[in-house]
Every structure is written in C-alpha cells, then in structure tokens.
Amino acid sequence: MAMMEYIDAIRLAMKEEMERDDSVFVLGEDVGVKGGVFTTTKGLQDQFGQERVLDTPLAESAIAGVAIGAAMYGMKPIAEMQYSDFMLPATNQIISEAAKIRYRSNNDWSCPVVIRAPIGGGIFGGLYHSQCPESIFFGTPGLKIVAPYSAYDAKGLLKAAVRDPDPVLFFENKKCYKLIKEDVPESDYTVPIGEANLLREGDDITVIGYSLPLHFAMQAAEELEREQGITAHILDLRTLQPLDREAITAAVRRTGKVLIVHEDNKTGGVGAEVAAIIAEECLFELDAPIFRLCGPDVPAMPISPPMEKFFMLSKDKLKAEMLRLAQY
C-alpha cells in the first residue's frame, strides 16, 4: 500500500500494464515529452520510449481512429483525449467504428481500445474545459464506460479496461486528480467492469452516483449522521455501461428512498436511465419520489467563479437534498 493521489493511481495503472504487456501503448497530445497537461503520463516516455508513449498531431479523430486500427491489429492502445470537451471530433470514430466493429463483423474483428478523457469542472475551465460528456456516449451498445470515484478504483478499472477485449471509455475526473488521496496497493489488481461498489451502508436514504459528486455525498453523509442521526446508503456505479442493475435495485430496496447524483446535466443523463431501472424494477418499494441532483440544463459551465459555483455540486447541496429526501 502507498498513499497516492487519484492521478498517480492512473499513471501507475498505465505503467504496470505497459510493463506487463508490450502491446500496450499510450498515444495523445502532449503525453510524451511533457508527460500530459495534467502530468498523467509523466515519466512514461522515459521508461518506455517515444514509440510506446507517442506524442500525436493535434487531431482527435486521428488519435481515436489510429488507435482503433492498431487495436484491430492486436495492439492495446490507450488513447488520451486531453479534455473530454475535445473528444467530440472523435465521436464518429468511437460510436460508428469502435462500438460496432465486433458486431458488424459478426465477431470476426474486435477493438480492444481504451480511450481516456478527463471530465468535470470546478477548475475554472469554463465552457470547454469542464464538461461531462458521458450521456453522449451512454446508450451506445458496444462501448463500455467507466468513471471512477476513488484512486483505488481508478487504478483497478484502468487496468481492467486495458485488458478488456472491447472498447472502453475511461472518464477520469480532473478535480479528483489531486483532491482524492488514499492508500492504493502497489501490487497488481483489477476492479471488474460492470460492478457497482457500495461506499457506505445506511438505512434512511440511498444515494446513487459516480465520480466527483460522491465525494460530496460522503462528506454530507458523515455530517448528517453526526448531526441528525440520518444514515445514508451510498452506491458508486463505477461502471456506467453496462449498468449494474442488481446493485442499483438492491441499494434502493435497502432504504426505499433514492437520490441520484451526477455533474453531467440532468436531462438525458445517466441518472435518467438509473431512475427508469428503479421505476421498472422496484417502483412499489419506494417511499418517496426518485430525486435527482445534477448539473443544470445549460450548455456548459461558465468560468466566472459565482457561476461555476452555481453549476457545480457541493457538499452543502448534497446535504440539503439528502436531508429533504430523508424528511420526505
């Protein structure tokens, strides 16, 4: 075990997988000499060389498309999108190509590519360095989508993604990079894709979410328990696609009250599907309407501090909504 930041865990996962399997390589803008604009790939080029930590031209569709081609050959590329806001030029490659390669070839070809992209705001990034694009890709069968909340999961899910035989979108939260610091094993382990994780047990309300907002939920839950004796049951989806339906329904049944949280905007977000699953499978076990606390339905996050604060979720916003649900 070593104390490390979320960003260190991501880097360690890549390092370990590259040491384990020489078909694994990293490509993207500024990933090599600079080590990434966030330092996510720092030191990797020194260890593995220019070919396996490949600085690419500034062209996201080529980064994804070349990685897809190499993956079809049998390589294990990890393609980095510098910000998830900039991955939209690669959307056609991801949705029309990567997601459909196995299906359209009747299982003849496959595409074991990993596409990493930092999501989320709270760093004064403005409209185009703060977005959460999960819902753009969510609902595209053929893709797997993961979005870790903890450093432990970041390492284990990235290693699982690299070893997965299908395309995986790895949405890492850039606010978590330095905010989350915890003990992470320096040994080899994976976190299975498709399994949600119970972060906290409780009896009064259930909170379901993924990525950064769960950090606020955990803080809010501690305060609510200490101050009011309200206990929250908190489920981290970890994998957005495929969703862990059993874990979702089990977590809802535990308390009969559920709040779904994410920073991506509310309409058409992952939470809408989670709410639909709950409605389909355990509607009559609910003691309150399904609550959702999400980013507002505006195009993206403004840079001005009060506006960014208004957009972002926080411990206080979570606490207020969790209390409202508990008292419903």
Add this chain to the structure above:
Amino acid sequence: MDTQGTVKKVNRHEPLGLTDGQVIDMYRYMLLARKYDERSLLLQRAGKINFHVSGIGQEAAQVAAAFALDRENDYFLPYYRDYAFVLTVGMTTRELMLSVFAKAEDPNSGGRQMPGHFGSKRLRIVTGSSPVTTQVPHAVGFALAAKMRKQKFVSFVTFGEGSSNQGDFHEACNFAGVNKLPVIIMCENNQYAISIPAHRQLGGKVSDRALGYGFPGVRVDGNDPLEVYRVVKEARERAIAGEGPTLIEAMMYRLSPHSTSDNDLAYRTKEEVEENWKKDGLAHFRNYLTELGLWDDEQERDFAAQCNLELKEAIEYADNAPFPKPEDTLLHVYSESEEGV
C-alpha cells in the same frame, strides 16, 4: 513490323516484372468482377435482393493494386466499390453472394451489413462501415502497428474522391506523414460523389494534397492497370523500406449509377457516360492482351462461361443458405469470452 507486316504491340508488362500468366490472371479477375457486378444488378432488378452498389469502371485499378501488394501479408481497407479488389485478394463469389443475400454464412458480417461492406480476418480485409473515410485512420493504425512490431507488411486503403474531403482523410494522412508509416492511400477518383461531379468536390487535385503531408502524391490513369500496378508497387517498396506513405489518385469513371437507388441521368448525360465507356480499362486491357497474342475470342467465351457458371452456383448457394436466426441480432455486442484478461 513482323514478317506479316503488322505493328507488333509493345510488351509493357514484362519490364514491370509481370509474367504473361499474371497479366492473364489480372484480366480474369477484372472480368469476373464485372460479371459479378452485372449479375448483382440483375438480381436487384428482379427483386431477389434489396440493394447493389456498383464498381463497374473501377475494376482495372482495383485488380492492379491488389497484384502489386503482398496478398499473403498486407492488410486491406477497401471501400464499398472494391469487388474486384476483394476478389483478387481471395474473397470468393460465393462469399460475396452470401453478403448480397444477407445470409448467416456471410463472412463479411453474417448478414448484418449492406453489400460492399467487406471484412474478413482470414484475408486481412479489415471490417468497414458506411460513414466514408473512417477507414483511413484505421489503415494508419495498422501501419503504426507494423512499425512498432517491426513487421514487413503495409496497409492499403481506398476511398472515393468525394470522401477525400472528410476530416478523417486529412487527419490520417498527416498522422502517417509525421510518423513515416507504411501505408498506401489510394483514392479511386471516379468523378462522382453520387450526383456531385469532381469539379464541385475538389478545388485542386487530391494527389497534390500529399505535398502538405510530406510524402509523394501520384496521379495515375486508373484505366491503365499496368500503370496502377507500377505506382502501387513502387509505393509498397517505399513503405517497406521505411520511407513512409504514398498517396495515389487513380483516375477513372463510375460507369454505373451510384447504386440501384440512383438515376444518374438526372445529373449527367448519356453522351458523357458513353464517351467514358470507350475508355473502359477492362476492354482496353483485353485488347492489349489480344494484340500480344495472350488472349483470344475463344478464351474470352470460355472464361465468360466459366464466370457465369461460378456465379450461377454462388447465387444458388446463397439463395438457399439459411438466414441468421432472428435472435442472433443480440449476439456479439461484446466479447462472450474472457479473452485477453
């Protein structure tokens, strides 16, 4: 002049290293593809199949390119008019017909994709889609893998002049140029993107764009298979020698409508099409072989009959083959094994 007093045709293939047997084979593939194409059109018109998209007029360049490649090792990323190309690298008429009839045994997609969407891992034909030119970055990815793995293969990718306007074309060419990758990028400029003529698609020449990517761009007469063979072979030699990509623009003409859903005379004249039939690479290559004494009318008749018989059997087989099970729609979204873990 020979003793009979006729002009002796110059043998152009021998200096390229092609034997008489090889050029005869080239012609046979062209003719087989032409017959396949004509038959598919008839099947659609007869209501036996839903759709056909034609490659008539493009066979000469396709076959020639395939002959210039290493058909045992290279990777191929064809586009939807490349019947002659895929036949030359080993796909059978039966396999193509299974795709046309959308049957379970279709090796391209198990009856999932439209005809002309090729794919066969066995033949190293990389699965393709309908959004155009997405395959060019994939070809660059295969070439990157060749370089990283120090393997002596090249990737070969084709597309039309219309789709050369897509960002993926530009992004992929630039990526290949920066990294000097062993990829051959061949535009089949057939003068039309459905209804839009080349002069409304292109402000200049596709081949000239290579200058900006830092590698050679070559324009070649796509109706002359020996010229296409020469430039693809040279491109392959450069690629294998580590000298990087080549962009080839093969000039040709789409003699058929865009697809069976298209009425081409709404946007071009009968006279224009007839004028281009006179340039048909297949007919010219037959004349070339005939003049050299390598091919005659009897051989033509015999081989055409052989093609017709092969196609008849392929159609019967495909027509009678079972469809996929309806519920097989649900298969192969993800791997069903734990491969790679």
